Amino acid sequence: MKTFANLLSSLIVAGWLGAISLLSIQNIKPVSLRFLYFESIELPVGLVLAFSVGLGIIGGAIVPPLLQLFEQPRN
Structure with missing residues (x-):
């Protein structure tokens, strides 16, 4: 079961990396984040x-x- 959990987490990270690489190639326009001031x-x-x-x-x-x-431990 631990092997399956490791495989699943690796697939999720690989999917995120693929999505990030696609977005970074398609959207190279810079953005800035704003929070309050x-x-x-x-x-x-x-x-x-x-x-x-x-x-x-x-x-x-x-x-x-x-x-x-x-x-806290439950009694």
Whole structure:
């Protein structure tokens, strides 16, 4: 079962990488992100998407152990 989980996660990451590469080839016009009064520098869409996916993967790997750490045992 662990082999299947590794295969599935590898396929998901490979799919994301393929989508990012297609978007970055097709959309080379730079974009900037705005949040409240802050605005980022202009970056290509593919690069923004790659950073977003990377941060999401890292956050998804970090949050479950933190939740288990702070989870209180049930009596």
